[in-house]
Amino acid sequence: MAALGTKMMTGGRLLAALGDADLAIATTPKDLVWQQDKVSLFHFRPLAEQRVRVPVLLCYGLIGRWTMTDLQEDRSLVRNLLNLGLDLYVVDWGNPSRADRYLKLEDYICGYLDDCVGEVARRAGVTRVNLLGICEGGVFTTAYAALFPARVNTLTLTITPIDFHADTVDDRPGHGFLNIWSRSLEPEDIDRLIDATGNLPGEFLGAVFNQMTPMRTLLKYNFDLLDIIDDETRLMNWLRMEKWLADRPDHPGEAAKQWLKDLYQQNKLVRNEWQLDGRPVDLGRITMPVLNVFAEDDHIIPPATSRALASKVGSSDYRELGLPGGHVGVFVGGKSQKLFAPAVAAFLAEHDAP
Amino acid sequence: MTDEPTDGLKAVVDFWSAQGKAALDGMQALFGGEMPAANRATSPELAQAGEATMQLWSAAEALSAELANRLGQATGSSGATKAMLERVIDPSRWMQGHTELDEALARTINGPLLSDFWDFERRYSSVVRRWTELRQRAFEHQRVVLDAWIKAGRQYSAELAGRSLEPKQAVALWTEIGNRHLLEAQRSEPFLRSQREMIRASTEFRLAQAELSEAIGRQFGWPTRTELDDVHRSVTEMRRELRKVRRELDAARQVVPPAPPEAPPAPRATKSRASAARRREAR
Numbered sequence: 001m002a003a004l005g006t007k008m009m010t011g012g013r014l015l016a017a018l019g020d021a022d023l024a025i026a027t028t029p030k031d032l033v034w035q036q037d038k039v040s041l042f043h044f045r046p047l048a049e050q051r052v053r054v055p056v057l058l059c060y061g062l063i064g065r066w067t068m069t070d071l072q073e074d075r076s077l078v079r080n081l082l083n084l085g086l087d088l089y090v091v092d093w094g095n096p097s098r099a100d101r102y103l104k105l106e107d108y109i110c111g112y113l114d115d116c117v118g119e120v121a122r123r124a125g126v127t128r129v130n131l132l133g134i135c136e137g138g139v140f141t142t143a144y145a146a147l148f149p150a151r152v153n154t155l156t157l158t159i160t161p162i163d164f165h166a167d168t169v170d171d172r173p174g175h176g177f178l179n180i181w182s183r184s185l186e187p188e189d190i191d192r193l194i195d196a197t198g199n200l201p202g203e204f205l206g207a208v209f210n211q212m213t214p215m216r217t218l219l220k221y222n223f224d225l226l227d228i229i230d231d232e233t234r235l236m237n238w239l240r241m242e243k244w245l246a247d248r249p250d251h252p253g254e255a256a257k258q259w260l261k262d263l264y265q266q267n268k269l270v271r272n273e274w275q276l277d278g279r280p281v282d283l284g285r286i287t288m289p290v291l292n293v294f295a296e297d298d299h300i301i302p303p304a305t306s307r308a309l310a311s312k313v314g315s316s317d318y319r320e321l322g323l324p325g326g327h328v329g330v331f332v333g334g335k336s337q338k339l340f341a342p343a344v345a346a347f348l349a350e351h352d353a354p
Numbered sequence: 355m356t357d358e359p360t361d362g363l364k365a366v367v368d369f370w371s372a373q374g375k376a377a378l379d380g381m382q383a384l385f386g387g388e389m390p391a392a393n394r395a396t397s398p399e400l401a402q403a404g405e406a407t408m409q410l411w412s413a414a415e416a417l418s419a420e421l422a423n424r425l426g427q428a429t430g431s432s433g434a435t436k437a438m439l440e441r442v443i444d445p446s447r448w449m450q451g452h453t454e455l456d457e458a459l460a461r462t463i464n465g466p467l468l469s470d471f472w473d474f475e476r477r478y479s480s481v482v483r484r485w486t487e488l489r490q491r492a493f494e495h496q497r498v499v500l501d502a503w504i505k506a507g508r509q510y511s512a513e514l515a516g517r518s519l520e521p522k523q524a525v526a527l528w529t530e531i532g533n534r535h536l537l538e539a540q541r542s543e544p545f546l547r548s549q550r551e552m553i554r555a556s557t558e559f560r561l562a563q564a565e566l567s568e569a570i571g572r573q574f575g576w577p578t579r580t581e582l583d584d585v586h587r588s589v590t591e592m593r594r595e596l597r598k599v600r601r602e603l604d605a606a607r608q609v610v611p612p613a614p615p616e617a618p619p620a621p622r623a624t625k626s627r628a629s630a631a632r633r634r635e636a637r
Binding site: 037098099100101102103107111173174177180181184185189192193195196197198211213214215216218219223 | 534536538550553597
């Protein structure tokens, strides 16, 4: 009991001393270089001499925010890539409100993302850019590369679902719940849900994600927190992760319908049946070099759903990289820090334009 | 002139007064507690207004009867002419035109009509019904989850028997067992079905709420969610068109080669001394 009391006292002092600035995430310096509606394009300031000429555009999805890739100085894919001499940009989709409920995925992929690619290319004086897509952002960049292959130098995907029904391949307990859950609904259920709320609320998706780790969710704010409360380093890591988790923008309604119905339910992407703006998304048109990174223990995007790209892509230079850890661990885990960024940098350097 | 309009009006007023009181009494019973004073006053006031109208109506009928008598004497009319004159001075004819105007005004200012009396109650009862259904579905889903917890608890109890564990080990064991049962339950048909039904019930409840608030909004002239969504849809579609036009313009600029710079004007024939000298030599 005395030990517990000491723990609580130390933790209390640590928490009381914290300010907003201590918990800031995504602190790597960057500049806003382009904006349209709620979408912003940032250019990171270099941290090392540039070694890869063609710039990289980091594209996260509409679920959560890209800031997880720059959580803190020692757990930052962004910093690691900059330190390896990459010229890095990131697109932030902003905070969609009910006014954005009618935005579709083609508005994001064929509209905003295309404009961002154009701006990055213009600023760097190149005709093609390197795309680095993450999760739903990986689906965006995959579709973009299939629709506009002439504008893409290389395609790097991370924890990106391609075959949304391949969760049944490994069928591990606790893995692929999102796939099972979305298939348990009728398409009309998704339409009615979105029509009732306008958008797919961020907190709704957060609740679904929490269900995937039920005991962890129950214990996180009591036993787990108690365990680390007197360890400043671990406490700060935990708090910054919580800060990122709490940032859950709403997903524009029509885009959410496409995401859940076209992809999760009907699995159109891997079957080359998906259309954006009336144009087919043909994975065979992805002919540029592809690096497909997946997390070996990913319960949200089971590896088989990512690796399905191998047999579909048209590129003769397709490679995979399996990293230890889970969905988020691949970015913030200690082991991944030494593996992920160097692999990406080497891949991009190998295919750099003269 | 007969007494029918007066009797009919009284019957109508008595009917709506009784129905209104019954509705308010019912709502009071549903929610318990005292009905607010303002609501309690509604039925008696309605009756008083009806009573005053009937008194005035009686006076109008008396006047009409006297006018009919005088008109008959003054004009000496009979038969169809007499009937036509009597219709002209019939108070019930006077009210028809006014009633139509009143209705139009009432609609224009979004005032409720007696025929709308049950509309709010219908929508409100729909919300209550959907809420009840949502609670029922939530209870059903909780039963499925609780079933998984009970199975986990029983296994944990069995595994703890005869063992001595540190607190951390005990928590770790409970985490592992609980997780296994809950994850198994999540993939089961009863869980997925009950969660699906709960989502449906929640959605229908939300839509019923929206319908009620839209109806109230329309009554008071507030912008409704439907109207705002209509605006948002238009803006989104306009943005798409704008992007399309911008891209077409950009593409057109790239296809059409830039116009060549203007060719410099041809040099004019100048009468320079050198050229003049050469011409002289040639001669």
